[in-house]
Amino acid sequence: MITLKNIEKVYQTKTIETVALHNVNLHIPKGEFVSVMGPSGCGKSTLLNIMGLLDEPTNGIVEIDGTPISRYRDKELAHIRNQKIGFVFQSYHLINDLSVLDNVELPLLYRSGTSASESRHMALTALEKVGLSARTKHYPTQLSGGQRQRVAIARALIGQPEIILADEPTGNLDSVMGEEIMNVLLTLNRQDGTTIVMVTHDENMAQKTERLIRFFDGQQVSDAKTTAYDYQQV
Numbered sequence: 001m002i003t004l005k006n007i008e009k010v011y012q013t014k015t016i017e018t019v020a021l022h023n024v025n026l027h028i029p030k031g032e033f034v035s036v037m038g039p040s041g042c043g044k045s046t047l048l049n050i051m052g053l054l055d056e057p058t059n060g061i062v063e064i065d066g067t068p069i070s071r072y073r074d075k076e077l078a079h080i081r082n083q084k085i086g087f088v089f090q091s092y093h094l095i096n097d098l099s100v101l102d103n104v105e106l107p108l109l110y111r112s113g114t115s116a117s118e119s120r121h122m123a124l125t126a127l128e129k130v131g132l133s134a135r136t137k138h139y140p141t142q143l144s145g146g147q148r149q150r151v152a153i154a155r156a157l158i159g160q161p162e163i164i165l166a167d168e169p170t171g172n173l174d175s176v177m178g179e180e181i182m183n184v185l186l187t188l189n190r191q192d193g194t195t196i197v198m199v200t201h202d203e204n205m206a207q208k209t210e211r212l213i214r215f216f217d218g219q220q221v222s223d224a225k226t227t228a229y230d231y232q233q234v
């Protein structure tokens, strides 16, 4: 699904050069649930941004479904980003002036050809998936942190992405709500086959995924299947 070959990312300012990623080689197959761990500043968010086509590497090749993204024009890349990839962030990024339903529908505004009734139906389906059908008319400030994150996941789901990139989705949540979000992600992965790459600082959460990649100083230092992921349960 996503392949990174010899990826380097260097941030250059007037005075400082920071090597955020160095010689990263990774393949994320379709349907896998992968977590990425490592100390602050080791390059995890940079990695996710490159995988999500939000940022470009300084060197190296990013392939989506076997095609190097350098072959695509900007418009095609924007299309891939909108159609294939859903993003979930630690701080939800919801719009407080919009209802839950309107927040979830928002990405469809950028997609032509979806009627108002169709997008409403898609938003309701996404909210049902995350167990928030009863909160459609609420506003983000009227929700708990876990519920807000579920709205953010529903918003990521509305475009029916094949891959979800989640940057510390449980980072702002207590352990009970964190578990709740983790269960939503595990269900999406197991029932719908959604590929998920999740950055986390929480070892317990990481152990629930299928594969754990550890980073240190911009490089992978380990990459292994976990033991806790239940391969039988679908």
Ligand SMILES: Nc1ncnc2c1ncn2[C@@H]1O[C@H](COP(=O)(O)OP(=O)(O)OP(=O)(O)O)[C@@H](O)[C@H]1O
Pocket: 011, 012, 013, 018, 019, 020, 038, 039, 040, 041, 042, 043, 044, 045, 046, 047
């Ligand atoms: N826009 C930027 N300009 C310059 N340096 C940057 C920029 N973004 C990130 N960096 C540097 O690149 C390195 C990797 O940053 P990144 O945000 O990917 O780390 P991280 O592992 O996600 O950290 P955290 O766990 O704290 O979120 C850090 O040293 C950071 O200072």
